[in-house]
Amino acid sequence: GQNIDQPTEMTATEGAIVQINCTYQTSGFNGLFWYQQHAGEAPTFLSYNVLDGLEEKGRFSSFLSRSKGYSYLLLKELQMKDSASYLCAVRGEGGGFKTIFGAGTRLFVKA
Amino acid sequence: GAGVSQSPSNKVTEKGKDVELRCDPISGHTALYWYRQSLGQGLEFLIYFQGNSAPDKSGLPSDRFSAERTGGSVSTLTIQRTQQEDSAVYLCASSLSPGVGDTQYFGPGTRLTVL
Numbered sequence: 238g239q240n241i242d243q244p245t246e247m248t249a250t251e252g253a254i255v256q257i258n259c260t261y262q263t264s265g266f267n268g269l270f271w272y273q274q275h276a277g278e279a280p281t282f283l284s285y286n287v288l289d290g291l292e293e294k295g296r297f298s299s300f301l302s303r304s305k306g307y308s309y310l311l312l313k314e315l316q317m318k319d320s321a322s323y324l325c326a327v328r329g330e331g332g333g334f335k336t337i338f339g340a341g342t343r344l345f346v347k348a
Numbered sequence: 349g350a351g352v353s354q355s356p357s358n359k360v361t362e363k364g365k366d367v368e369l370r371c372d373p374i375s376g377h378t379a380l381y382w383y384r385q386s387l388g389q390g391l392e393f394l395i396y397f398q399g400n401s402a403p404d405k406s407g408l409p410s411d412r413f414s415a416e417r418t419g420g421s422v423s424t425l426t427i428q429r430t431q432q433e434d435s436a437v438y439l440c441a442s443s444l445s446p447g448v449g450d451t452q453y454f455g456p457g458t459r460l461t462v463l
Contacts, residue, residue, distance in 0.1 A: 280439075326391075
């Protein structure tokens with residue numbers, strides 16, 4: 238079976254730091270992705286982790302622990318434009334390249 | 349093209365009609381995915397194509413759904429005898445290859461409304 242859990246909504250203040258958690262249970266693992274999706278738009282790629290540890294890319298960082306089935310996305314120096322949904326996705330269900338997405342975390346950034 | 353394109357952008361149909369949704373992936377991308385996203389929900393995997401290999405159809409919700417990819421490029425998702433619960437945004441994505449770390453690039457989606 239497959240299951241990806243992430244909080245439904247989060248609210249944070251402009252300039253602050255926010256951490257969005259994702260836990261997963263899948264029958265295979267071939268990488269974990271984070272995507273950003275603004276309302277009414279298609280998802281866009283943010284980060285990719287396949288090995289344990291932290292990947293940093295500008296204001297965004299993503300962490301993976303394969304043994305715990307856990308990842309987080311860290312957003313620093315929040316800006317109003319960061320208000321969006323953040324989707325956690327795991328590839329490898331069934332040992333192939335099928336990608337399963339979580340329901341997404343809707344982030345509201347307030348002034 | 350510069351990105352993944354999908355057509356039509358919006359489709360309104362009556363219950364029981366068949367619909368075809370088209371996806372043009374980025375040139376040179378060998379992998380193509382179809383997803384469905386209902387309002388306020390995450391993406392639901394439907395089907396995955398990779399080169400000339402048999403597609404992974406494990407996400408198709410019923411036998412009313414089918415997809416083809418001709419010549420390793422353009423893909424068509426067909427929904428027969430549409431039902432109201434089929435109303436959703438249908439997203440297509442392509443990636444260069446299904447190797448480690450490949451990034452999926454999404455099209456703008458087709459919003460399907462079944463009356």
